Amino acid sequence: MSTAAPEPAEPKPAATVLLLRDEPxxxxxxxxxxxRVAGMAFAGGMTVFPGGGVSTDDVPDPARWRGxxxxxxxxxxxxPTPLAAALVTAAVRETFEExxxxLAARPGxxxxxxxxxxxxRDALVGRQATLPGLLDEHDLELRADLLVPWARWITPPRNPKRYDTAFLVARVPDGQVADDSTTEAVEAGWWSPADALAGYEAGDMQLMPPTLRTLQELSRHDTASGVLDAAARRDIEPITPxxxxxxxxxxxxxxxDPDWRYEEAR
Structure with a gap:
């Protein structure tokens, strides 16, 4: 008697941010x-961009939205529009948490x-506060105008954990410092796309296919402004490897893209 294949898991919405700067x-x-920490259930040991899943609390206040x-x-x-709003909110929240x-400022x-x-930050990570709540409490606006869509990746159907992830580009605001104060990563820092790709080729850095492909695309640009300009012109189609x-x-x-390949031994 044949056994029907199980239905693929439903992809969970997620957002990740390509946080850019021009090296000082x-x-x-x-x-x-x-x-990421090696023992994590998803992408353990992999080098990734900041990001994560959409929370039920990622519902923005239109009065606190600029852009x-x-x-x-x-x-x-x-x-759909409500999910897009949640994805942008999740992108801002995850970037702050991680x-x-x-990516917020006082009005004007x-x-x-x-x-x-x-x-x-601790309150967000500990789920004692929500990003919309913090923005309202401290009179801040979510700066959607600082984020530009780059790509959308969907995990293949055979994977038990699946995500439908929006990739967005943002330049780090002047005067803010990205740090490694997160329990989800063992190290973090700024890399030129070329150096990150060289580390991958040398076996010193583990990258998932979406990260590898995105770094290859970023390596075609010399400045953060060039990436943001290119992002505004991209045609975005969902990519399922x-x-x-x-x-x-x-x-x-x-x-x-039949010439693009990613191989690993399992």
Missing amino acids: GAGELQVFLQR PDPDRFGARLGQ CGVL TEPGPLPVTTAW EVRREGRVVTITLPG
Whole structure:
């Protein structure tokens, strides 16, 4: 008697941020990367961009939203407006939780050096506060205008944990410092895309296919402004990698790009 294959898991909405800067002094494009704790259930030991799943609390207050309306993000990402608003909110929250950069500012001002926000961050991480609640309490606006959609990746159906992830680009605000004060990563810092790719090729850095592909794309640009300009012009189609196993070797390819391959032994 044949057994029907199990239904694929429903992808959970998530957001990740390509946090950029031009290296002080040299001006070289850099992106912030974190190496996740090896024992984590998802992407353990991998080097990733800051990000995570959408929370039920990621519902923005329209009065605290500055920038393109959520429906414009939804149109770019192919998502309904309420989910697009939640994805942008999650992107801002996760970036603040994981590296201390807050893409928010008081009305009429630009983001800059933050007051002592350790307590805000701890409250978010401990789920004792929500980002919309903190913005309201401290008279801040979520700066959606600082985020530009870059890509949308969906985990292949065969994976037990699946995510439908919006990739967004943002430049780190002047005067703010991205740090490694998160329990989810063992190290974090700024890398030029070329150096990160060299580390991957040398076996010193583990990258998942979306991270690898994105770093390859970023390496075509010299400055953060160049990436942001390119992001505004990109046509975004959902990318679901195709997986094939031959013995212990798993090969991952991308639809529409037969020359791109990612292989790993399992």
